[in-house]
Amino acid sequence: MLSLQALVDDPALELRVLEAGEPGALEARALWLHNTELPDPSTYVREGEIVLTNGLWLAEATPAEFVANVCRAGAAGMVFGLREQTPRTPAELIEACREAGLPLLEISIRVPFTAVTEAAAAIYTEQRQGALVGLVRRGNALAAAISHGAGASGVLSVLRREHELPLAVVDRMARQLAAAGVDLTADQLRLAAEGLARRPPPLEIDLGEAGRASMFLVSAVGDIDAALLCLRPITELSRAEQDALEQTARFLSLEVAKQQAVQAIEQRYASELLDMILSGPQRAAEVPDRLRAFGVDPDGALAVCTLAFADGETLPGIAEAVTDFFLDNSTAVVVAAGSQDVVAVLPWRQPADELPELAGRLRDAVRKRFPGHRPVVGLGEPAASAADLRRPLVQSREACQVLRRRQGGRPDSDVATIGQLITYRLLLGLHDAETLTGFVNRVLGPLRAHDQRHSGELEHTLRVFLEYDAQFGATAAALFVHVNTLRNRLAKVAELTGLDVARTVDRVDLFLALEADAMRQSG
Template sequence: MLTLRALLADPALELRLLVPGPEGALDTEIVWVHNTELGDPSRYVRERELVLTNGLWLDDAEPAGFVAGARRAGAAGIVFGLRAERTSTPDELVEACRAADLPLLEISVDVPFTAITRAAAASYAAERQETLVGLVRRGNALAAAISHGAGASGVLAVLRRDHDLPLAVVDRMGRVLGAAGAQLDPEQAGVAARALARRPRPLEVDLGSLGRATIYPVGAVGDVDAALLCLRPVTELDRAERDALEQAARFLSLEVARQQTVQAIEQRFASELLDMVLSGAHRAAEVPGRLRAFGVDPAAPLAVCAVAFRAGDPTLPGMVEAITDFFLAESLPALVAGGSQDVVAVLPWRQPPSDLSALAGRLVTGLSSRFPDREPVAGIGGTAPDAAELRRPLAQAREAARVLRARGGGPAVTTFDALGGYRLLLGLQEPEQLQRFAETVLGPMREHDRRRGGELEATLRAFLDHDGHWAATAEALYVHVNTLRNRLARIAELTGRDVSRTADRVDLFLALEAGSVGEELR
């Protein structure tokens, strides 16, 4: 770095310090040198430039005015060049610099200003070369960390070899992917994630007790997926530190992209495993191997938990990751798979059922913190003795979650057995029996809808959902009450069940529910 102290240390320049200026002035970086003979140099001198002058302006201007102009411009100091006609620095100039607290140096009559310019150029060239060498060396170290699987923390460790900065990497879901010299709690990580999602994205984020942190976006696949956080305000970072942080952010994008690819593959495998379970016996042999890949013992008793949100979309981006993180924090191996209506977790379980409900309660509480504007619910199925018996508890857990979501209130966690009533009875039947019952009762009506593009089944569902209230059903369907009566009369003709009779209405309701439960069990 080019400083006054470095120039004074060069014997070839024959410089002499006359006024040292304020404390630290000799070690402040000089951005360049500026030769001027104007009485007021302030219009042309840049901040932290070193002013070189032979004093030709002395015939027309006062030293105090020249010094005041250099001070106004933010000059790093003044170098007065001696000449054969003036072999000493004017006392008035020395006094003016001392009064303005501006460094003043004197250069020998035998040394031209070009020598200072060459020294400055050589210093900058050496500094630039050192910076480039450092970037290449650090780039090689970062590439090695990525290729060896050191992860985000490995990248941060490389960065901290050169710069002692507190660092962390947080993704859009508020997960801490790596940290070095910094410790973020979940709330602080969430603040960083929300700042990352803002448009326009801020340069800094306030992390409360940790102070302000500078944000370096980390892009992976077409968007900013994470942030490299330096727990220092941007004004406290020098150029070398900012360059190093930007370089590390680019390498972190490779690591984030790798993690996203791995997660996508794992999610695909998890979803395929659920399909295998629901497919029945002809794919049952593949299930144990897939479970082992996720660290779940297929020979152990297995529990299933299905999670969804009550209002709006039943699932959201980041939900699978949040549930996976929960089970990792609980030190429980689990297969977590997301679908359009819920997210399912399969885990080994040898404890009492009440403990599983308590675990699901903690999961729901954690999701509420991660998604503060949503209301999560969790349904728990029965326990399977091993992987071969997973189909029924899987369907039961999903049905329990569906019921909780449809209720719009009440407990956030329930087991399938606790639902009681017709759902428990339906859950005890084989899926083929349920499908046959549904088809026997509803088959003619469904065939009518298929052939004529009708809405009889939708009308029946709406009528039952509105507890048989004609006006409310008609309003929900946007039809006249007479139209509703005609449709229900047609349903009675096709199914042989009249919705005005309690027994027939029960048959129709159970047939509709049996179809849904049977599909899940299949």
């Protein structure tokens, strides 16, 4: 590194320190050299440059004035070159540098300034060569870590051999892919993901108690998919550290792309498993092999847990939080994330009454990961084997939906088995898709045919009427129609379907048909 001390250490330059300046000034990084004889060189001297001068300005400015101008430019120090006319450095110049805290060196009359420039160029060349060698060596180590399957953690360990920095890799789904020297909280992961979502992403983000972190972007599949976070502000990182972080981020792109591909395949396989289970006998033969692929024994008893947030918000990283919980408990599991919930299928050898205790611990783990949100867990009855999974899957999802709809639930009521929450949706869910489709078509088919021919709104009117608990006035107001118009439409519904909304039994059939249709579309 170019500095005043590095020049002093070169005996060929015959430099002598007259004033050391502020503590550490001699060792501070210098930008370059600037040779000047102007009385006021402040306009041309860049901050961090070393000023070389023979003192030809002494006829036009005092040493104090010249030093003040040099300091105003932010120079790193001064080298005064002796000559026959000035065989000694003026005492006034030494005193002015002492008062200003500016380092002052004296160079022998036998050594020209060009020798100082050549020495500085040699220092820069050696430094650049060292940096390039380090870049190649680090690149080889990073490539080896990836090719040997060390993962993102292995990539970070390569970087930390040279620079002991607190590091983490976070993707835009708020997942911590790797960390070294730091363990981010759920809130900090969320802040990092929010930073990644900004366009353009910032160079630094505020992580609350952890302070400001530098962000080095990782592009996996043509977009910014993750970031290498260094929990230090960019201003506290040396140029060498920044270069190393940028190089590591480029190698992480390969690892992040691989991880995302694996996760996408796993999620697709897990989601397909749910489709197989819900399809009933048609795809039942495929379920055991799919369970085995995730390490779950299809021949033993199985349990199904469904988790969602009561506030209805779908947060990134929920599936990972559920997976981590079961892995921490050494339990093989299939975790499938949907648009509204996360389903976990796992082996279950314990008594059924112990399942709520496990679900409670799952709820607590997710709540800790996502503070400020209320997770709820629905449970189905354990299945004897893979062939019996459809019933507990429907039960657990229905129980979860009921828990989500509850307002102001206590923590001890955020976990429930379907036996505690019998609802009409459970009864509908126990039927296969073909049966439900036939029921919906028989009840709603005539209404839809009429609406299509006449651009009518009979089905919508019926839906709103039932949502407003069969109150004519409230329904008419919501539809912006007269009550008589509403009555005429409901009379037409009765004519087409043979079901009269004035009769409780008929109204139940209409309501169930609408709900069954909604379940088919969402399922």
